[in-house]
Amino acid sequence: MPGPIQSIERAAAALRLLAAAPEGLGVVELGTALTLAKTTAHGILRTLVDVGFVEQAEDGRYRVSEDLADLGRPRIDANDLRAQAVNWADSLASRTGESVRLAVLAEGRALVVHHVFRPDDSRQELAVGTSLPAHACALGKVLLAWSVGGRRGARLPALTQRTVVDPAVLRRTLAAVREQGWALDVEELLAGTASIAAPVRDRGGLVVGAIGIDGESERLVDTRGRPRAGLVPAVRQAARSVSRGLGARGA
Amino acid sequence: MATELQDGERPEHRGYVAAVDQGTTSTRCILFDHSGRLVAIAQREHRQHYPRPGWVEHDAAEIWRNVARLVPQAMAQVDAEPGDVVAIGIANQRETVVAWDRHTGVPVGHAVVWQDTRTADLVDALAADGGTHRFAEACGLPLTTYFAAPRMRWLLDEVPGLRRRAEAGDVLFGTIDSWLVWNLTGGPDGGTHVTDVTNASRTMLMDLRTLDYSPQMLEEFGIPRACLPEIRSSSEVYGTARTVVPGARIGAALGDQQAALFGQTCFSPGEAKCTYGTGGFLLMNTGTEITRSSHGLLTTVAHRIGDEPPAYALEGSIAVTGSLVQWLRDNLGLISTAPEIETLARTVPDNGGCYFVPAFSGLFAPHWRSEARGLIVGLTSFVTKGHIARAALEATAWQTREVVEAMDADSGLRLASLRVDGGMTSNNLLMQTVADVLDAPVVRPMVSETVSLGAAYAAGLAVGFWPDTQALRRRWHRAAQWDPTMDPATRASGWKDWQQAVQRTFGWIRH
Numbered sequence A: 001m002p003g004p005i006q007s008i009e010r011a012a013a014a015l016r017l018l019a020a021a022p023e024g025l026g027v028v029e030l031g032t033a034l035t036l037a038k039t040t041a042h043g044i045l046r047t048l049v050d051v052g053f054v055e056q057a058e059d060g061r062y063r064v065s066e067d068l069a070d071l072g073r074p075r076i077d078a079n080d081l082r083a084q085a086v087n088w089a090d091s092l093a094s095r096t097g098e099s100v101r102l103a104v105l106a107e108g109r110a111l112v113v114h115h116v117f118r119p120d121d122s123r124q125e126l127a128v129g130t131s132l133p134a135h136a137c138a139l140g141k142v143l144l145a146w147s148v149g150g151r152r153g154a155r156l157p158a159l160t161q162r163t164v165v166d167p168a169v170l171r172r173t174l175a176a177v178r179e180q181g182w183a184l185d186v187e188e189l190l191a192g193t194a195s196i197a198a199p200v201r202d203r204g205g206l207v208v209g210a211i212g213i214d215g216e217s218e219r220l221v222d223t224r225g226r227p228r229a230g231l232v233p234a235v236r237q238a239a240r241s242v243s244r245g246l247g248a249r250g251a
Numbered sequence B: 001m002a003t004e005l006q007d008g009e010r011p012e013h014r015g016y017v018a019a020v021d022q023g024t025t026s027t028r029c030i031l032f033d034h035s036g037r038l039v040a041i042a043q044r045e046h047r048q049h050y051p052r053p054g055w056v057e058h059d060a061a062e063i064w065r066n067v068a069r070l071v072p073q074a075m076a077q078v079d080a081e082p083g084d085v086v087a088i089g090i091a092n093q094r095e096t097v098v099a100w101d102r103h104t105g106v107p108v109g110h111a112v113v114w115q116d117t118r119t120a121d122l123v124d125a126l127a128a129d130g131g132t133h134r135f136a137e138a139c140g141l142p143l144t145t146y147f148a149a150p151r152m153r154w155l156l157d158e159v160p161g162l163r164r165r166a167e168a169g170d171v172l173f174g175t176i177d178s179w180l181v182w183n184l185t186g187g188p189d190g191g192t193h194v195t196d197v198t199n200a201s202r203t204m205l206m207d208l209r210t211l212d213y214s215p216q217m218l219e220e221f222g223i224p225r226a227c228l229p230e231i232r233s234s235s236e237v238y239g240t241a242r243t244v245v246p247g248a249r250i251g252a253a254l255g256d257q258q259a260a261l262f263g264q265t266c267f268s269p270g271e272a273k274c275t276y277g278t279g280g281f282l283l284m285n286t287g288t289e290i291t292r293s294s295h296g297l298l299t300t301v302a303h304r305i306g307d308e309p310p311a312y313a314l315e316g317s318i319a320v321t322g323s324l325v326q327w328l329r330d331n332l333g334l335i336s337t338a339p340e341i342e343t344l345a346r347t348v349p350d351n352g353g354c355y356f357v358p359a360f361s362g363l364f365a366p367h368w369r370s371e372a373r374g375l376i377v378g379l380t381s382f383v384t385k386g387h388i389a390r391a392a393l394e395a396t397a398w399q400t401r402e403v404v405e406a407m408d409a410d411s412g413l414r415l416a417s418l419r420v421d422g423g424m425t426s427n428n429l430l431m432q433t434v435a436d437v438l439d440a441p442v443v444r445p446m447v448s449e450t451v452s453l454g455a456a457y458a459a460g461l462a463v464g465f466w467p468d469t470q471a472l473r474r475r476w477h478r479a480a481q482w483d484p485t486m487d488p489a490t491r492a493s494g495w496k497d498w499q500q501a502v503q504r505t506f507g508w509i510r511h
């Protein structure tokens, strides 16, 4: 096991100092306090600014950012998110004839926070509160694609023969999800079912959830595994409508 | 424009019905397409005025401005032109009274809201001579501060010169539906002064049997006929909008709770729903016969479609449900948004022995105790804010059980399952608790905005956008269901505790 990493220790010390200085600190002050050369202090501060933990104000002084204070705190209460999504989730179910789920990322999994039954009045169980392996469903892929510092390198268990288990393949899939703005799973979670999902964004543009449909793969995709016409636009439109309700601009 | 999945879309199915849901706290405009699907929504809150304890007022001019702004906003979301709006349907907060100058359109003071209790003395005086049920035969309602006629009387007595202007027909009175239809159809410039049977059934002035004003009731309350709107069906074309959506036909008006009953497609006797918003309202369609309650429910009109016979309903009104959640948010600061109450409540596994009876303006159905006031009991040093949050949610569930039991007793049937809608239905813990304390499944339909949906359905029927109620029924689908899981002993002891807590609220205000 390697010993402590000096630059991380220095960064942590810098954060403690900055957090204790509401007026902010300049490079020289920080360097003096930590007995570091000015260039080293500057390098540490620039890096912390880059990762979003520190902000530089117009007067040139550095302070801890709001992002740091928010670290670990969910962006939006899941119950608030559901309340905002109910109308559009209903419309999506009615438009596509499929069941709809809304999920947030919790401990690396897709936690279902809202569920609308498939509108055929058949017996269905409310799935709110269940959590799905993120790499194996469309909701999860969306959440992983836009998650910052997700648990990369975690093991990817196979749920069906088609589950993506190779981290390199998953990385490429997630890049494609970011590129196209939606995700697909065809029998990767459960044989015979497919799902399509798109991201829900908050006021600041951050992805705070995913909304999507799931159902029999025959209904969702064609024989070549491509989503049937109209489904992806319907899912994306619902996601945009929910995002608009959360104050996301351009949604 | 929305992508349509259905092929074969027919030209007569194009366009939208615009519903205006003018509620107690906010106004919404929602557009529905031919499949009954919500395609656009715009919402805005209006100011609550509390000039004195027990007084609640709205500025009717602000409400009208909101409507005039929200409808075009909703239309813009789907690039709709006025020609795309096949009809407008209105649903409104009930029993709230507004008076205005027919020549200028300016409201006379603020609208007096249904929660307002300023008429307590007036109501007591009227009840002294014959009891609270002396008018129930004609209008189906007990004498309380809840209904519109005492408010009209109060305004006529208190505003200098108003009675003379009302008798001369220079000032018009109405509930919010009348105010909106009059403004939409031209206001001072030939506006139509009408109300529908459901709204009129909340005034105490309409005879349920004739669906017209009762000369005796007008006399008892001292209200001149000249200032009142004409009573019409809930679903018929009242006129054409001259502003906001020029040319669109106004095809419906219903009280919001009756609109929700319509939106849930409860068209047959025995079908019921409960709507959870500011208050909670359980309504059961009782068909074309007037059914009287002997268990504290109201008799009211469910709807009237065109020239068809009216459908009546029994109603269990709960004054405080969602507004208790808002009170925890605004007055105690326990939560920062209403849905967060679920997060807080889930920090504990049960109520910790704590019960919360929100008798903020007395208790409505089935107790009708205006002198009751709210209380939290069972407090120990063990109780946390999580328990209070749970007790607040449970209050809605137990109050639902009270009105459901009254409904069962009156109808002689046991409600097999409860259809629910409204903003609080997004709270899963609450819905599960309702199922648990009722020991019956709770079912939410695919559209939670049933108030708007009902107004849209009624308006669409009036203009032939939808052929009949059967076609509307087919559009109802189950979106969620909560099944009871509570063990019978827990249910029974909780119910006992609740009833005991309710008893303790009685008689708090002494006259």
Ligand SMILES: Nc1ncnc2c1ncn2[C@@H]1O[C@H](COP(=O)(O)OP(=O)(O)OP(=O)(O)O)[C@@H](O)[C@H]1O
Residues within 6 Å of the ligand: A079, A083, B022, B023, B024, B025, B026, B093, B256, B276, B277, B278, B279, B321, B322, B323, B324, B325, B326, B338, B339, B340, B341, B342, B422, B423, B424, B426, B427
């Ligand atoms: N998740 C939730 N949990 C508990 N209460 C909630 C939740 N979401 C909303 N509410 C409550 O529900 C009410 C809002 O519901 P809704 O929008 O149906 O009412 P409303 O139509 O605005 O009422 P009104 O028509 O009387 O103005 C508010 O009182 C709010 O406190």
Ligand SMILES: [Mg+2]
Residues within 6 Å of the ligand: B021, B023, B024, B256, B277, B451
């Ligand atoms: Mg409402």
